[in-house]
Amino acid sequence: MAREAGVSVATVSKAVNGRYGIAADTARRVMDAVEKLGYASSLVASSMRSRHTGVIGVLVADFEPFSAEILKGVGAALHDSELDLLAYSGSRQRDSEGWERRSLSRLSGTLIDGAIMVTPTVVGASSDIPIVAIDPHTGRADLPTVESDNFGGALQATRHLIQLGHRRIGFVAGRPDLRSSSLREAGYRQALSDAGIAFDPALVRVGRYEPDAARERTGSLLASADRPTAVFAANDISAIAVHELATSLGLSVPRDLSIVGFDDVPEAARRAVPLTTVRQSMQRLGEEALSMLLTLMDGHTPENTHIRLPTALVVRATTAPPPEG
Known part of the structure; x- marks a missing residue:
């Protein structure tokens, strides 16, 4: 990158991270090289500098139709924002209770700024980042939750x-x-x-x-x-x-x-x-969970921390009166 732009590595770092002390034409040359080479800064390195990654995590036990629709809802709601979405499934541990805690310990603080947990196996999960649960565990929910009727x-x-x-x-x-x-x-x-x-x-x-x-x-x-x-x-x-x-x-x-x-x-x-x-x-479940999470990330308490969305019967072709006799 530095060689392509004809500058030092330190100058590249300043230009990419928007720091002062670099001439406009030099910064432009560096950014041209960035675009040409398809460079992307490390999320971990960025989080260590700013303590923010600009990434929302969605933690799922598995990528099946229910969680896929929720991810669509979260992704659509993030479309016009500057935040990115990370979908994460701990495939080696998803069948064990408490997989969310282990996943959060890997991701929070270094890769994601907040998390949405889908069908978690735990009632609560302590973390340094805001968390919202969709379709929560039984018992008293310590986390903000979104579910259907x-x-x-x-x-x-x-x-x-x-x-x-x-x-x-x-x-x-x-x-x-x-x-x-x-x-x-x-x-x-x-x-x-x-x-x-x-x-x-x-x-x-x-x-x-x-x-x-x-x-x-x-x-x-x-x-x-x-x-x-x-x-x-x-x-x-x-x-x-x-x-x-x-x-x-x-x-x-x-x-x-x-x-x-x-x-x-x-x-x-x-x-x-x-x-x-x-x-x-299901997509609205994702949208509502994201809205609640963003409020928490801004340091505010959502007006409603437990949201229940309506459901509706859709009659198609698999139901009919019982057979005679």
Whole structure:
């Protein structure tokens, strides 16, 4: 870089970091070399000098449809700002509790100025930087949080199946440690209770929001002689896995089995038999979390530190009245 501009390394450093004591034509020559060579300053070095990196971190357990939509929302909200986005997944530790703490210890203070944690495994996480959680852990949340109306959405989904005439309705639960999962099960149970239908634990399987687990644990349920006529899955990728399993068992959806999901990921509407689901605005979850985080980074307290966004039932082609008899 210095050789290309015909100056010393110290002069390059001054020009790149906007310091005084360098002539305008020299600074212009250095910046021309920067553009020509595609130079980018080290984030770590910059943070050591200014204690700020200009980077927002989004920490996810995995890059699946839910987190991908959240990242789109955060990215769109950052589009006109001077901040950059770092999406981080600790792939070697994401299945262990507390992976967020280990990730934050690696990133905070050197690579990122603030963090958004998506579906964390912990209630709180101490850090030197501001943090916001999306779809938080169960229990009292020490962090500012953004989530959807999980109870109301599950209530709508189950009531839809009941109104179609279903009485044996299976439920594929999510991760037991997440508040969203417990609230979706509570909504399912409440809808059954409101309709005078007894809750049957034999109709519940824990899919952990994971397609393989949903497929494996729902097999015995769908293969049984008294199988349910409908299934409400706590997220779309589990609902899609149940649909694929049902097809492999010779069941027709929705003639033999109705299925409802939760999320409304892009694939839900694109399938050959589009999925009936509960829509939560995943991109808006990211936008709201970022807005809250930026307020915290500015040294202020958000007006609302716990935001709940509305959900809506989207009826498509995977639900119908139960088969006669």
